[in-house]
Amino acid sequence: MRKGVKSIETKHYEERDSFFDGLRRLDRRGFMRLAGLSAGIAAAKGLLAPQSFQLISVAEAATPGAKPKFSFAYISDSHLYKKELNDRFVRSLVRAVDDVNRLDPQPDFVLYGGDLAQLGQKEELALGKEILKGLKAPVKMMVGEHDWFLDMGDYWREQFGEPQYSFDHKGIHFVTLMSVNEKDFWTARNMTPMERMLTVAGLDNGVQSRFEVGAAGREWLKRDLAKVDKNTPLVVFSHSPLYKYYRPWNFWTDDADEVQALLRPFKNVTVIHGHTHQILSNQIGNIQFHGMLSTAWPWPYAPEGLPSLTVPMNRPDPFSNFDGCGDGRMEVLEGGLVDKLYSLWDRDPVTVKSSYLASGGRKDRPPTSRLPPY
Amino acid sequence: MHVRNKLGLAALGLGLGLGLSAWQTASADSSNPQHRVPRSSDGDVVIALCDGQTTLEVEGVKDPSSISREKAQAISDELMTAWRKKNPDARWDPPTRLVAQANPPRPPPASSAPVKAGGQTASSDPDEAARRAGANVQDGHTYGAFSARDEAIWKASAEQAVKEGHRVFHDAKTLGSTVAISCDMCHPDGSNTHPETYPKYQVQLGRVALLRDMINWCIENPVRGKPLAEDDPRMKAMEAYLYAQRKGVKLEYGKH
Numbered sequence: 319m320r321k322g323v324k325s326i327e328t329k330h331y332e333e334r335d336s337f338f339d340g341l342r343r344l345d346r347r348g349f350m351r352l353a354g355l356s357a358g359i360a361a362a363k364g365l366l367a368p369q370s371f372q373l374i375s376v377a378e379a380a381t382p383g384a385k386p387k388f389s390f391a392y393i394s395d396s397h398l399y400k401k402e403l404n405d406r407f408v409r410s411l412v413r414a415v416d417d418v419n420r421l422d423p424q425p426d427f428v429l430y431g432g433d434l435a436q437l438g439q440k441e442e443l444a445l446g447k448e449i450l451k452g453l454k455a456p457v458k459m460m461v462g463e464h465d466w467f468l469d470m471g472d473y474w475r476e477q478f479g480e481p482q483y484s485f486d487h488k489g490i491h492f493v494t495l496m497s498v499n500e501k502d503f504w505t506a507r508n509m510t511p512m513e514r515m516l517t518v519a520g521l522d523n524g525v526q527s528r529f530e531v532g533a534a535g536r537e538w539l540k541r542d543l544a545k546v547d548k549n550t551p552l553v554v555f556s557h558s559p560l561y562k563y564y565r566p567w568n569f570w571t572d573d574a575d576e577v578q579a580l581l582r583p584f585k586n587v588t589v590i591h592g593h594t595h596q597i598l599s600n601q602i603g604n605i606q607f608h609g610m611l612s613t614a615w616p617w618p619y620a621p622e623g624l625p626s627l628t629v630p631m632n633r634p635d636p637f638s639n640f641d642g643c644g645d646g647r648m649e650v651l652e653g654g655l656v657d658k659l660y661s662l663w664d665r666d667p668v669t670v671k672s673s674y675l676a677s678g679g680r681k682d683r684p685p686t687s688r689l690p691p692y
Numbered sequence: 693m694h695v696r697n698k699l700g701l702a703a704l705g706l707g708l709g710l711g712l713s714a715w716q717t718a719s720a721d722s723s724n725p726q727h728r729v730p731r732s733s734d735g736d737v738v739i740a741l742c743d744g745q746t747t748l749e750v751e752g753v754k755d756p757s758s759i760s761r762e763k764a765q766a767i768s769d770e771l772m773t774a775w776r777k778k779n780p781d782a783r784w785d786p787p788t789r790l791v792a793q794a795n796p797p798r799p800p801p802a803s804s805a806p807v808k809a810g811g812q813t814a815s816s817d818p819d820e821a822a823r824r825a826g827a828n829v830q831d832g833h834t835y836g837a838f839s840a841r842d843e844a845i846w847k848a849s850a851e852q853a854v855k856e857g858h859r860v861f862h863d864a865k866t867l868g869s870t871v872a873i874s875c876d877m878c879h880p881d882g883s884n885t886h887p888e889t890y891p892k893y894q895v896q897l898g899r900v901a902l903l904r905d906m907i908n909w910c911i912e913n914p915v916r917g918k919p920l921a922e923d924d925p926r927m928k929a930m931e932a933y934l935y936a937q938r939k940g941v942k943l944e945y946g947k948h
Binding site for chain 2: 404691
């Protein structure tokens with residue numbers, strides 16, 4: 319190679335290094351100058367690719383506590399069938415794994431948000447486990463109702479351990495809840511395990527009960543939180559939203575109020591949930607809520623109960639296998655709150671910042687959807 | 693068989709069975725309502741009408757004997773006249789013809805449907821019923837004369853179609869999916885199907901589409917099945933289900 323001619327990769331890395339060097343010495347004004355000179359123009363329009371230089375987050379660095387501390391990624395709601403039966407959902411999960419593996423820098427860990435399987439069968443869960451092995455970062459598993467109601471979690475626990483656990487990471491206390499327990503509707507109806515599973519798998523199947531953490535789960539949470547300082551930021555993972563959005567579809571946790579009461583004494587609380595397959599944001603008191611995207615299919619917004627802070631995502635295009643689906647990432651800020659990045663496939667990503675929720679929607683509003691839901 | 697024959701003769705007036713009076717008086721001891729038929733002093737045949745009240749002594753006809761068809765018709769007419777005098781408002785509408793149904797409603801339609809006390813029934817005289825109700829309505833027209841029970845039956849029939857649509861919509865096998873996908877997986881409660889916006893120009897297809905075109909598009913693509921014929925009962929049922937889900941929503945064809 320001739321001297322002085324640089325490869326594209328070299329140029330990219332040099333540009334990247336000088337970019338981050340520059341940012342280290344940057345005030346807000348300087349940032350705007352730099353942004354104007356570089357890809358920041360795109361960033362300012364919200365066109366930032368998830369794995370590029372994080373201009374938007376850095377732009378807010380002047381706000382105290384809003385500097386990113388570390389990030390973790392998520393993949394959720396893959397609803398795998400056996401791969402001989404349905405390969406599309408398999409390809410979607412593989413795509414999400416590739417997405418997360420391409421993140422640079424790598425996330426500290428990856429949250430799997432539940433509903434790995436469609437009907438809780440061994441082949442489905444084993445296939446999912448196999449695919450998730452491809453992730454470079456460590457995985458934190460959460461259970462969903464589709465994983466659970468065939469054998470009441472026997473196989474899932476065998477593969478992934480207990481569904482409720484907590485851990486501390488870089489000053490944050492993380493809790494994973496099992497929030498998709500249901501009161502027994504099957505014994506009285508003499509259902510087989512598969513009938514029970516199929517009933518729960520139907521989102522609009524009113525025969526099933528409502529999701530709940532349950533008394534035992536809440537007791538566990540109470541004991542777990544007792545040893546945590548109230549100033550320690552909390553991040554809670556639950557499969558169902560830990561509030562009441564739409565009861566008929568179980569976009570709902572029946573004992574959400576009791577669980578929220580346990581979280582209320584803490585200064586900064588963020589709940590990350592799956593199940594709803596859509597961009598979903600909410601704030602109740604001190605608790606911020608973020609939904610996760612599915613890799614399999616998007617759900618429509620429910621006919622009522624949508625939190626007013628949610629800026630709905632553009633109506634998904636049914637003619638695209640992947641539209642409205644995706645994965646994403648959480649930036650944990652110095653202050654302990656979380657900026658939520660929705661990496662929508664084949665679309666521009668959308669960031670919902672903690673400052674947007676904390677300000678009651680006055681600051682940092684995410685882009686409005688062009689095509690509202692019907 | 694024997695009993696039914698005799699009742700049939702009396703009601704239709706096609707012939708005369710003799711020895712009726714003897715049978716009618718034979719069992720007079722039970723507590724059920726009895727049609728007590730007087731014996732003829734001359735030993736003539738006495739005929740009891742199936743209304744449980746009317747009797748007719750046929751003069752000059754003894755039991756046993758045979759009579760002509762004309763005589764039998766005359767007896768029958770006389771009985772009918774007597775009955776009409778007692779029931780001047782009665783109408784003899786022919787029974788409605790039974791229409792063959794592909795899916796007979798189940799459970800038995802409207803078996804527990806509310807019937808308005810004192811209201812019209814399927815066999816009542818609509819003009820008379822309207823007069824009784826004191827309503828000043830146009831008379832002499834049977835169309836539109838129906839009861840709450842009729843409406844209940846019709847509603848149950850419509851709901852039956854909707855229910856079948858619900859079943860098809862939620863059943864990957866019935867839809868013919870090769871990948872175990874059913875409609876409800878993306879459209880819980882039929883949401884986001886917006887049937888009220890069709891027909892419209894479907895941009896992705898490059899032509900005007902009806903709801904059924906989109907149903908078939910979904911069956912062919914995400915569901916990966918074979919498209920249904922437009923008059924396939926499953927297609928009709930699903931259309932019924934989807935429209936039922938949007939009751940009260942403004943019809944807005946062409947909306948995007």
